[in-house]
Amino acid sequence: MVERILVVITTTSFVMPNFGIKIAKNNYNVESDYEKLIMFSKHPVLKLKSSGTDTAHYTAGNTEFTVTIPHNLGYVPVCFVYGEYFDVDTESVVERYSRWNRWIYRGVQVADLYYYYADDTNLYIKFEAAEGITDAFSFDLDYMYHIFYDEDNL
Amino acid sequence: MADFGLKIAKQGYNVLDAEPKDLVFSSSYPCLKILQLGKVSAVSSSEITFEDIIKFPLVILVFLYNSATSKYEPVEVEFDSTKLYLDGGENTGSYYYYFICYA
Numbered sequence: 490m491v492e493r494i495l496v497v498i499t500t501t502s503f504v505m506p507n508f509g510i511k512i513a514k515n516n517y518n519v520e521s522d523y524e525k526l527i528m529f530s531k532h533p534v535l536k537l538k539s540s541g542t543d544t545a546h547y548t549a550g551n552t553e554f555t556v557t558i559p560h561n562l563g564y565v566p567v568c569f570v571y572g573e574y575f576d577v578d579t580e581s582v583v584e585r586y587s588r589w590n591r592w593i594y595r596g597v598q599v600a601d602l603y604y605y606y607a608d609d610t611n612l613y614i615k616f617e618a619a620e621g622i623t624d625a626f627s628f629d630l631d632y633m634y635h636i637f638y639d640e641d642n643l
Numbered sequence: 644m645a646d647f648g649l650k651i652a653k654q655g656y657n658v659l660d661a662e663p664k665d666l667v668f669s670s671s672y673p674c675l676k677i678l679q680l681g682k683v684s685a686v687s688s689s690e691i692t693f694e695d696i697i698k699f700p701l702v703i704l705v706f707l708y709n710s711a712t713s714k715y716e717p718v719e720v721e722f723d724s725t726k727l728y729l730d731g732g733e734n735t736g737s738y739y740y741y742f743i744c745y746a
Contacts, residue, residue, distance in 0.1 A: 530651045533667045534674035537746040542699045569702045585721040633700030635746055638663035638672060
């Protein structure tokens with residue numbers, strides 16, 4: 490429930506105006522501290538360009554896979570990726586999600602790598618299997634992603 | 644049907660021709676919203692049940708306040724469609740701050 494919305498727009502060019510939109514949380518005044526606000530036009534919000542869920546398939550012996558999701562923004566956007574991971578000990582996919590940014594060691598200098606990054610045109614979701622260990626299995630990994638319009642490489 | 648909504652541009656940009664990245668807000672684009680947030684002890688493990696049913700995709704952000712260093716750091720955690728799982732095992736006086744978000 491919104492307690493109060495304050496909209497102040499000044500048109501004077503003689504004094505630098507203090508203007509914008511504030512929306513306070515219930516029981517708070519718009520003059521409250523930042524964390525009591527729902528929105529404050531002084532501070533940009535993350536604006537969603539696209540999001541989704543899907544499944545990536547890893548085939549034994551392929552060493553790696555890459556999921557490429559185009560955004561074509563012309564700059565590197567803020568992205569988040571979360572997904573499942575494969576557990577060698579149980580030889581099964583763990584049906585829990587974590588940020589697609591993990592290194593699971595399978596021995597000395599051997600690891601499963603889950604990572605993602607973006608460039609000016611695409612989001613890349615990558616998996617590299619530990620050679621001779623995880624690499625011996627085939628499995629499906631569910632993942633989810635968000636791509637925002639906001640720049641990540643300021 | 645008219646093109647309507649609310650746009651707020653960043654300082655130095657015009658709402659009429661600004662790119663989405665140069666807007667503070669636009670009702671044309673969903674923004675990241677906090678479904679649930681909280682603070683729990685990081686000494687022992689805990690499970691945070693989502694208070695609302697929400698479909699994937701989500702954005703989950705968790706930070707650890709480490710009492711030994713008096714600093715905050717992002718931590719990787721696991722979740723499924725109903726719960727967030729926090730490992731614990733940190734020093735006495737350490738806390739997790741979690742944000743369950745959607746857009």
